[in-house]
Amino acid sequence: MEKKEKLYEGKAKILYATGDPDMVIQYFKDDATAFNAKKKGTVEDKGIMNNAISSKIFEFLQANGVPTHLVKRLSDREMLVKKVEIVKVEVIIRNRAAGSLCRNYGVEEGRTLHHPILEFCYKEDKYNDPLMNDAHITALGIATEKELDKIKAITFKVNDLLKSFFLALNIELIDFKIEFGRYKGDIVLADEISPDTCRLWEVGTGVRLDKDRFRHDLGNIKEGYQEVLKRVTEK
Ligand SMILES: Nc1ncnc2c1ncn2[C@@H]1O[C@H](COP(=O)(O)OP(=O)(O)O)[C@@H](O)[C@H]1O
Ligand SMILES: [Mg+2]
Structure with missing residues (x-):
């Protein structure tokens, strides 16, 4: 899936457009914030770990009848999701x-x-x-x-x-x-x-x-x- 322009950058993730208007790529950063971003920092490889953990959990929930946005994990830090x-x-x-x-x-x-x-x-x-x-x-x-x-x-x-x-x-x-x-x-x-x-x-x-x-x-x-x-x- 082709990664196109940045749509939104949040505190922990970035959303990118794809060639499909119904899909976006969720990119997981290492940035960490707490207390509504009053505290900021980074945790090395957090983005990689959260992408892997979140993918596993969403797969598990999806398999148990919970509708989710997950399409598939694309790479270490990227997940393809339905654009909601x-x-x-x-x-x-x-x-x-x-x-x-x-x-x-x-x-x-x-x-x-x-x-x-x-x-x-x-x-x-x-x-x-x-x-x-x-x-x-x-x-x-x-x-x-x-x-x-x-x-x-x-x-x-x-x-x-x-x-x-x-x-x-x-x-x-x-x-x-x-x-x-x-x-x-x-x-x-x-x-x-x-x-x-x-x-x-x-x-x-x-x-x-x-x-x-x-x-x-x-x-x-x-x-x-x-x-x-x-x-x-x-x-
Ligand atoms: N499937 C999706 N489609 C569109 N937006 C999404 C989807 N999943 C999550 N989002 C939004 O994308 C952003 C993810 O980045 P994040 O760093 O968590 O942002 P925030 O700082 O707003 O919490 C969030 O605002 C979240 O609500
Ligand atoms: Mg968030």
Whole structure:
């Protein structure tokens, strides 16, 4: 597939046009940001590892009936995906307390929850990705009620699938963020699923295998991604 002009450069990836107007190439960079880009850095080979991990996970989800944008992994850093119109909401599931849930609600990190929490945030860096509810989403026309129902159903299914996927690798899925897009009238899972977008704790030890190593300067950042990649590809 021919790589054409750059369409968008984000914090972690670049999108390129292709010869097919329905397809784009997602290029994974080594750039890392946290706290809405207030903290910036790079993690050597992160782009290569996230492309490989995300490809594996999307293949697994696709094989289990989740519609995704993945067409195929093209190279170390490139993935061919269906070009979608991104729904401007970040969809989060929390299985255990961490991150902003702890900061905003005074909950101790790692606390078990009575049930998973589904959260929506407006995907708009300039407003700091504020939390929003169903009414905001439908009233502001960000998605229709029907689309939102689909998004919720797919998200809970992704949580169930990924919890057992990671548990088989001795990893607990603490929380994750996903994005959806519209493609030919349908809602599909888009963007990436990687240690940048999930909190992954090793079962038993609680060792962090995700971007929190970068966020909180825990050291051995690259090694966390490498460990996830190793387990995901050996599966
Ligand atoms: N299949 C797709 N089609 C079009 N846009 C996509 C697709 N998958 C992801 N995107 C968008 O491309 C961008 C990926 O780059 P990223 O570095 O994550 O950007 P950002 O800084 O906006 O998070 C995101 O804005 C994401 O919403
Ligand atoms: Mg992003």
